[in-house]
Amino acid sequence: METSRSATDAAIAQVFREEAGRLTASLVRLLGDFDQAEDLVQDALLAALDHWPREGIPARPAAWLLTAARHKAVDRWRREARYWQKLALLESSPLADAGREVDDRLRLIFTCCHPALAREAQLALTLRAVVGLTTAEIARAFLTSEATIAQRIVRAKRKIVVAAIPYRVPADADLHARLDDVLTVLYLLFNEGYLATGGETGVRRDLAADAAWLAGLLVRLLPGEPEALGLLALMQLHQARAAARFDAAGNLVLLCDQDRGRWDQAAIKAAGRLVVAALQQRRPGPYQIQAAIAACHAEAPTWAATDWPQICLLYGQLVRLDPSPVVRLNCAIAWRYLAGPAAALAVIDTLAADLARYHLYHATRADLLRALDRPDEARAADVQALALTTNPAERALLAARVF
Amino acid sequence: MKYVMFLVGDEMGDMSDPAVAQMYGAVGQWWGEHTQAGHIVGGHQLQPARTATTVHRDHGKTVVTDGPYMEAKEAIGGYGILEVPDLDAAIALAATWPPGTKVEIRPIIEM
Numbered sequence: 001m002e003t004s005r006s007a008t009d010a011a012i013a014q015v016f017r018e019e020a021g022r023l024t025a026s027l028v029r030l031l032g033d034f035d036q037a038e039d040l041v042q043d044a045l046l047a048a049l050d051h052w053p054r055e056g057i058p059a060r061p062a063a064w065l066l067t068a069a070r071h072k073a074v075d076r077w078r079r080e081a082r083y084w085q086k087l088a089l090l091e092s093s094p095l096a097d098a099g100r101e102v103d104d105r106l107r108l109i110f111t112c113c114h115p116a117l118a119r120e121a122q123l124a125l126t127l128r129a130v131v132g133l134t135t136a137e138i139a140r141a142f143l144t145s146e147a148t149i150a151q152r153i154v155r156a157k158r159k160i161v162v163a164a165i166p167y168r169v170p171a172d173a174d175l176h177a178r179l180d181d182v183l184t185v186l187y188l189l190f191n192e193g194y195l196a197t198g199g200e201t202g203v204r205r206d207l208a209a210d211a212a213w214l215a216g217l218l219v220r221l222l223p224g225e226p227e228a229l230g231l232l233a234l235m236q237l238h239q240a241r242a243a244a245r246f247d248a249a250g251n252l253v254l255l256c257d258q259d260r261g262r263w264d265q266a267a268i269k270a271a272g273r274l275v276v277a278a279l280q281q282r283r284p285g286p287y288q289i290q291a292a293i294a295a296c297h298a299e300a301p302t303w304a305a306t307d308w309p310q311i312c313l314l315y316g317q318l319v320r321l322d323p324s325p326v327v328r329l330n331c332a333i334a335w336r337y338l339a340g341p342a343a344a345l346a347v348i349d350t351l352a353a354d355l356a357r358y359h360l361y362h363a364t365r366a367d368l369l370r371a372l373d374r375p376d377e378a379r380a381a382d383v384q385a386l387a388l389t390t391n392p393a394e395r396a397l398l399a400a401r402v403f
Numbered sequence: 404m405k406y407v408m409f410l411v412g413d414e415m416g417d418m419s420d421p422a423v424a425q426m427y428g429a430v431g432q433w434w435g436e437h438t439q440a441g442h443i444v445g446g447h448q449l450q451p452a453r454t455a456t457t458v459h460r461d462h463g464k465t466v467v468t469d470g471p472y473m474e475a476k477e478a479i480g481g482y483g484i485l486e487v488p489d490l491d492a493a494i495a496l497a498a499t500w501p502p503g504t505k506v507e508i509r510p511i512i513e514m
Contacts (some may be wrong), residue, residue, distance in 0.1 A: 112488075162510055163490050163508075163510045164488075164510065165490045166488075171491075174491070220432055
C-alpha cells in the first residue's frame with residue numbers, strides 16, 4: 001500500500017514537472033500578469049493533489065490542469081471589474097495543449113531567476129512556477145515554514161509586477177551574464193538537495209533530482225550553450241556516485257574510500273559524453289571544467305589510479321577563470337597528490353584570512369597536518385572544522401576524528 | 404515604466420582637479436544623450452548631504468535638525484527620473500552611469 005502510494009506521488013511529481021511550467025508560461029503570456037497566472041497554476045496543482053491520488057492521473061493531465069485553473073479563475077476574479085474580459089481571455093484560448101507549439105518556459109526561467117530578486121526568492125519561485133512544487137513541498141525541502149516560503153513568493157511576485165521585471169529571454173548582449181544567474185540558482189538547488197541527503201530523508205523532496213531536471217530542460221531550450229551542458233554533466237556525475245556517498249549506517253564516505261562498484265557506470269559514461277560535447281564547442285567555462293574534473297574522478301578505476309596531472313591541469317584552468325578562495329582551496333587539495341602534503345599546506349595557508357569561517361578549509365588543513373605527522377595541530381584544525389559545520393553527515397565524519 | 408534612479412555618492416570633489424572636471428564632462432554628456440533619447444525625463448544633482456536639513460513632527464511640534472535623516476557613509480548625490488520600457492532597460496542605463504558608483508532604481512507610483 002505504502003509503495004503504491006509513493007509510486008503515485010512520484011508519477012504525479014513527474015507530470016507536474018512536465019506540465020506546470022508550460023501552463024504557467026502560457027497563462028502569463030495570455031493574461032499578461034505573472035502573479036495571477038502563477039497563482040492559478042498553483043491552485044490547479046493543489047486541486048490535482050486532492051483528486052489524482054484517489055482518481056488516478058487523467059489521460060490528458062495538461063487539459064485537466066487548465067480546466068482546474070479556469071475554475072479557480074472564476075472563483076478568484078468574481079469580484080473584479082474586468083471579470084468577464086479576463087475570463088473571456090481564458091475561455092477563448094486554445095490552451096488544451098498549452099505551449100506545445102512554442103515552449104515559453106525559457107522566459108519563465110529567466111524571470112524567476114532575475115538578478116533583481118533575492119536569491120532565496122529565485123529558488124522558491126523557480127521550484128513553484130517552473131517545476132510545479134507546492135508551497136508546502138518547498139517549505140519541507142528547505143526545512144522552513146510554509147508561511148515563510150509563501151511570503152518570499154508573494155514578495156518576489158509583487159516585485160516582478162511593480163518593478164516591471166520583464167517576461168522574456170534577455171537580449172544577446174545580456175544573455176550570458178543572465179544565464180550565469182540561472183545556472184547559479186540551479187546549482188544551489190542541486191547542492192541543497194545533494195548535501196541534505198545525509199539529513200533526515202524520507203519526507204524531504206529530492207531537490208537534486210529537480211535541479212538536474214531543470215538543467216536538462218535548460219539544455220533542451222538553449223542548445224548551443226556549453227556552460228548549461230557542463231552544469232548538467234556535473235550534476236549527472238554527482239548523481240552517478242551518490243549511492244556510494246553513504247555507508248549502510250548512513251555515515252558519509254569520502255571519495256577516496258568509496259566503493260566504486262556502486263557507482264553508476266552507464267550514467268558516468270553518458271555524462272562523460274556531455275562533457276566532451278560541451279568542450280568541443282571551444283567556449284570553456286567553470287561548469288564545464290568542474291564537470292571535466294568530476295569525470296576524471298568518476299572514470300578512475302581506483303583512487304590510486306586517479307589521473308592527478310590531468311586534474312591539476314584542469315584546476316589551473318578553473319582558477320584562471322574563477323580565482324575565488326574556495327576554488328583555490330580545491331586546487332591545492334589536488335596539488336597534494338602531485339606535489340605532496342607540505343607543498344599543498346603551503347598553498348592552503350595563504351588562504352587563511354579568506355576562509356577562516358569555511359569548515360572545509362580547516363578539515364583540509366587537518367588532513368594535511370595528519371599526513372605530515374603533526375597530530376596536535378591536526379586535531380585543533382578538526383575541532384575548528386567541526387565548530388563551523390552544520391550538515392549532520394559532515395558533522396558525524398568530523399566528530400569521529402575529534403573524539 | 405517610470406523609475407527614479409538615486410545616484411549614490413556625495414560630493415564629487417574639487418572641479419580644479421582635472422580628473423573630476425573630466426568626470427563632470429562625461430556625466431554631462433551621458434545625461435544629455437539619455438535626455439535627448441527620452442530615457443531621462445528629469446532629475447538633479449544635489450548639494451552635499453552636509454547641507455541637508457531634516458524636519459519631523461513630535462507631538463504636534465515641528466522639530467528641525469541639521470543633517471540628513473539617515474546617518475550613512477553613502478549619501479544620495481543626485482537623482483534622475485527614467486522613462487523606459489522595463490527594469491532591464493533601467494538596469495542597462497544605470498550600468499553605464501559614468502562615475503561607476505552605486506545607483507538605486509525604484510519604480511514610481513503613477514497616480
